[in-house]
Amino acid sequence: MPSIRVVNFSKYFGKVKAVDNVSFEVEDGEFVALLGPSGCGKTTTLLTLAGIYKPTAGEIYFGDQLVNDVPPKYRNIGMVFQNYALYPHMSVFENIAFPLRAKKLSKEEITKKVKTVAKKLMIDQLLDRKPMQISGGQQQRVALARALVKEPEILLFDEPLSNLDAKLRMLMRAEIKKLQSDLGITSVYVTHDQAEAMTMASRIAVFSMGKLVQYGTPDEIYDHPKNMFVAAFVGNPPMNFLKDFSVVSEGNSVYLQRGTSKLRLPDSRKGSLPEVVPEKVVVGVRPEDFRIERKEVDNGIPGTVYVLEPLGRDVIVNVRVENHEDEITKIFAEPGETFKPNERVYIVPNLEKVHLFDPETEETIL
């Protein structure tokens, strides 16, 4: 299986810069997710990998071969489209057999391969039906079977689960991941669902407005987001942002201060601060990195409980920060703790894990 190398790739549609100077690599057998909001250029990138679009600029390599001008049929890729793109006039069998017919395999071989892959995906009962006569989840499996049957070297997925209901989505998520790791096929998976990207991919490329913002493992993306966009996009509920803090040094210590709230940065972290820090910074704290106290404590920020969102196992406590009414922080409560609306509390960030951002550039400072 080849690796994929995308070098300074851009794709313009007239004046629209759908993808703008993007570079990344996918290793042999790796599962990479392209993650980003609607319209950020994920599908465009994927279709260029498939050979359907040609890059406006830049190079695409499969292994060490430049494939910019190689038409799709010579690329040996399998692709699963968002709306499955099954051929409505062909039976399920014919749909799956279609890529094999292009290879001019014998009738027996085609039947054998189609049956094998259909069995693996549990659609062998449906081979005689037309795509219109099976459910969305089944269509999804047929699309997957069609992509797999030709034993491709590269698999491309364009939001393959977004039309399924939540339960089926979780199931297919695990199944696709298992299938991919069993077969070891180099895969690129487009999604706008951060949970899908986090759970399935070994590396995630986060896109925003045609640009690749950050490329790294799920842990890197989660723990060290490159800017506020990534920080807000990855994680559910998203990271909380507290604005207008100043960074002040007093003696040997560094504090983050806003009004009466004063947070002391641990010594282990203050060394990583850059020389020059903007006058005001944004403090970012993940919902699990807050503690809620009922009495005033060091590093506590006063607020009132606004609303509770029980999730069964966890409870998300929404706390409205005092004097900053627009800041409603979402916090995972410790197990067993209960709060009531309008209760006065102090929220205490884990300062080992807080993030600091420049409010102008939105880049990460710490």
Next chain:
Amino acid sequence: MSKSSSSYRLTFFQRNSQKIAQAVIITILVLITLPIIVGYVWLIVRSFSEDIVHGFIPTKLTLKNWRFLWQEMKGYPNIWQTTLNTFLLALGVMAIEIAITSMGGYVLSRYDFPGRSAMLKFILVLHAFPAISLMVAIFYVLWNIGLLDKLWGIILLKASLEIPWGSWIMKGFYDGIPWELEWAGLVDGYGRMKVWAKIMLPLVKPGMAVTAIFAFLSGWSEFIFVYTFIFSQKTWTLSRYVMGIIGDYRFADYGLLAAVGLFYVIPSIIFFFFVSKYMIKLTIGGVKG
């Protein structure tokens, strides 16, 4: 309880409003189509009767009016030759139009070639332009390429006049097919031509059927070009034959006229029954396999 049920009590008209509406619609439709139905009934009755009195009452059953089928009519070409010509004209126009519009519609729908939008607008304008105003120019062209008085000339002429609009119709059908299907075909290992033939073409079948119907019927019923550009009787088509009988000053044989007229419409009715299932499937531009 009783109060709420009483509020659901309806008058006769309210209860049967749907049926009444249906009855009214059917009555109106019958009234509108009545003259046409009466016309056809008259045609059938007249063609099988010796004479007709009081406009509608047949006198004596006869096959005499259909004699043109088995005996040579003086002053007219052989009916079977004429029928064959008409079929050749209709099928020729249909074949050429299908072949070209199924490709032209695809290109109009999928390729962004220079001048595309100008061409689309031009087709619309062209469609509003009566072909009859081109008569002299067409005569000149046909004469120059030696297709005057030839069936081929009429076939090519009819087809070329209808291809632009037909391509536009086919474009609508291609527009209804998502790009993803085409992309899937490319990824599955086929070139663009193969994808067109194996995926796109089967999906625009209803469009091709509709184009076929209109092309066939327009060829079958073509009169003015045949009348103008065909001189030899052996190249006549049925419309010209009917015209010959109407225009016969010696006597007006209504029985013969009715029989020939009926003979003329039979094939188009049969043809319509064959393809009407596609007509019903047709919902402007939308195609479902």
